[in-house]
Amino acid sequence: MAMIGLLEVFVAFLFFLVFKHFFLHKKSPGQPILKSWPVLGMLPGMLPHIPRIFDWTFEVLEATNLTFFFKGPWFSGTDMLFTADPRNIHHILSLNFGNYPKGPEFKKIFDVLGDGILSADLELWEDLRKSNHAIFHHPDFLKLSASSNTIKLKEGLVPFLDNAAHENIVIDLQDVFKRFMFDTSSISLTGYDPMSLSTEMPEVEYGEATETGEEAIYYRHFKPVFLWRLQNWLGIGLERKMKSSLVTVNRMFAKIISTRREEISRGEGEQLMDALTYYINVDTTKYKLLKPSNDTFIRDVAFSLLLAGRDTTSSVLTWFFWLLSKHPHVLTKIRQEINTKFNPTYLEKLVYLHAALYETMRLYPPVPFNHKSPLKSDVLPSGHKVKAESKIVICIYALGRMRSVWGEDALDFKPERWISESGELKHEPSYKFMAFNAGPRACLGKHLALQQMKIVAVELIQNYDFKFTEGHKIEAVPSIVLRIKNGLSVTVTKKM
Numbered sequence: 001m002a003m004i005g006l007l008e009v010f011v012a013f014l015f016f017l018v019f020k021h022f023f024l025h026k027k028s029p030g031q032p033i034l035k036s037w038p039v040l041g042m043l044p045g046m047l048p049h050i051p052r053i054f055d056w057t058f059e060v061l062e063a064t065n066l067t068f069f070f071k072g073p074w075f076s077g078t079d080m081l082f083t084a085d086p087r088n089i090h091h092i093l094s095l096n097f098g099n100y101p102k103g104p105e106f107k108k109i110f111d112v113l114g115d116g117i118l119s120a121d122l123e124l125w126e127d128l129r130k131s132n133h134a135i136f137h138h139p140d141f142l143k144l145s146a147s148s149n150t151i152k153l154k155e156g157l158v159p160f161l162d163n164a165a166h167e168n169i170v171i172d173l174q175d176v177f178k179r180f181m182f183d184t185s186s187i188s189l190t191g192y193d194p195m196s197l198s199t200e201m202p203e204v205e206y207g208e209a210t211e212t213g214e215e216a217i218y219y220r221h222f223k224p225v226f227l228w229r230l231q232n233w234l235g236i237g238l239e240r241k242m243k244s245s246l247v248t249v250n251r252m253f254a255k256i257i258s259t260r261r262e263e264i265s266r267g268e269g270e271q272l273m274d275a276l277t278y279y280i281n282v283d284t285t286k287y288k289l290l291k292p293s294n295d296t297f298i299r300d301v302a303f304s305l306l307l308a309g310r311d312t313t314s315s316v317l318t319w320f321f322w323l324l325s326k327h328p329h330v331l332t333k334i335r336q337e338i339n340t341k342f343n344p345t346y347l348e349k350l351v352y353l354h355a356a357l358y359e360t361m362r363l364y365p366p367v368p369f370n371h372k373s374p375l376k377s378d379v380l381p382s383g384h385k386v387k388a389e390s391k392i393v394i395c396i397y398a399l400g401r402m403r404s405v406w407g408e409d410a411l412d413f414k415p416e417r418w419i420s421e422s423g424e425l426k427h428e429p430s431y432k433f434m435a436f437n438a439g440p441r442a443c444l445g446k447h448l449a450l451q452q453m454k455i456v457a458v459e460l461i462q463n464y465d466f467k468f469t470e471g472h473k474i475e476a477v478p479s480i481v482l483r484i485k486n487g488l489s490v491t492v493t494k495k496m
């Protein structure tokens with residue numbers, strides 16, 4: 001009884017704090033709240049902003065000179081240092097890379113990735129990185145990747161858009177890009193063609209499963225580990241969906257891996273150049289920590305690669321076409337450039353298109369946050385002390401919008417900022433433009449992704465006009481990948 005009484009008093013006290021915070025605390029207009037409460041820490045100030053965390057971190061970081069320490073509720077393990085300071089980013093991701101792995105907390109939150117490259121650290125990451133680098137630069141892999149783009153453009157995307165134009169139907173452009181990227185990435189990374197982009201628009205179980213997983217992982221960041229693990233075990237809320245999503249993902253990979261192993265045992269693996277086949281046959285004398293005969297390990301490797309390839313590129317293309325609809329003069333300039341300079345074997349000539357894609361990624365980076373956890377205590381260039389094993393969140397989304405980093409027009413969509421006086425693409429250091437990450441863990445698919453996005457952009461801009469549905473609210477889903485909530489509705493017409 002006494003225990004229940006105590007609990008009631010404690011809950012009443014928490015309610016009082018929240019009530020006082022929302023109704024009695026005077027906020028100065030436009031000022032984000034960072035007040036730290038007893039027991040609850042800064043959580044009450046953050047809670048209402050969790051669905052709009054990207055913009056909130058931008059507002060808070062701009063108001064706090066690019067770095068702030070978030071104090072979570074007592075004993076919840078959710079204390080985090082948020083930073084968008086290029087000096088800190090350079091220090092963490094490059095100069096002192098060895099002291100800043102992703103860390104054990106990251107591995108717990110991203111447990112579904114297993115031992116794939118996106119969650120690995122230290123020696124395992126080194127083996128994965130080197131082997132990944134080798135396959136991503138192999139001419140046969142590059143050929144497979146290029147041919148998957150050409151085929152899916154010709155047999156998937158173009159017929160789909162032609163049909164949508166002919167039937168005058170509303171389509172979700174975001175979904176179309178996700179399907180296109182799923183098919184092309186899956187062919188080059190796993191050798192399997194899911195054929196998800198066709199006029200029939202089949203259900204894509206894998207896509208829905210990964211997106212649910214990405215949202216669940218996002219919310220895990222704000223909960224104590226024991227809580228989301230309990231929810232997962234009991235099958236409650238997003239964690240319940242996460243569990244069934246994982247079954248879907250694992251089923252898909254189990255089928256792909258067993259089919260491939262059978263093909264290889266029949267002697268049919270020689271001509272296959274996809275990443276999955278490469279890892280099944282990987283040289284373990286060179287990469288000692290890789291386990292090619294272990295299906296779980298192969299699943300982890302392939303899953304990380306498919307996530308890295310599919311979700312990012314489709315996100316950029318979606319935000320890019322939406323931004324073009326809001327900035328028709330940019331669209332006109334890209335069209336002029338394509339008409340005067342386009343050469344399919346030399347996409348580098350399309351400097352303005354490249355600049356517009358970079359500008360999209362500056363404002364809407366597909367991976368909005370990056371996590372790090374120091375092995376040893378350290379002092380960051382901003383003067384903030386970080387303890388060993390504490391959590392650091394690099395806010396890539398906020399970084400791209402900082403006036404102190406990008407100038408007073410930081411919030412404007414201006415591809416021109418990327419073009420030098422001599423008409424070339426301007427280089428910005430990766431600790432300032434961090435969409436592809438920075439330092440030794442920089443994105444390995446950057447070149448492939450840019451090629452692919454340019455090919456799709458040229459095809460669509462040359463041949464189609466898109467009309468965006470009026471009144472469609474554009475906002476980002478709270479997730480670990482920046483996607484538009486409810487997609488991007490358009491009608492399409494074919495240019496004569």
Ligand code: HEM
Binds near residue numbers: 312313361437441444
């Ligand atoms: C516009 C498209 C893309 C963007 C913006 C992007 C961005 C990123 C970012 C921010 C990271 C760091 C993730 C982290 O450490 O948590 C990363 C890592 C990585 N990306 Fe990309 N990526 C893109 C496309 C691709 C593609 C098409 C591939 C190829 C399949 C790819 C392969 C990888 C790999 C293998 C890593 C892990 C690197 C490592 O940890 O050493 N990415 N990417």
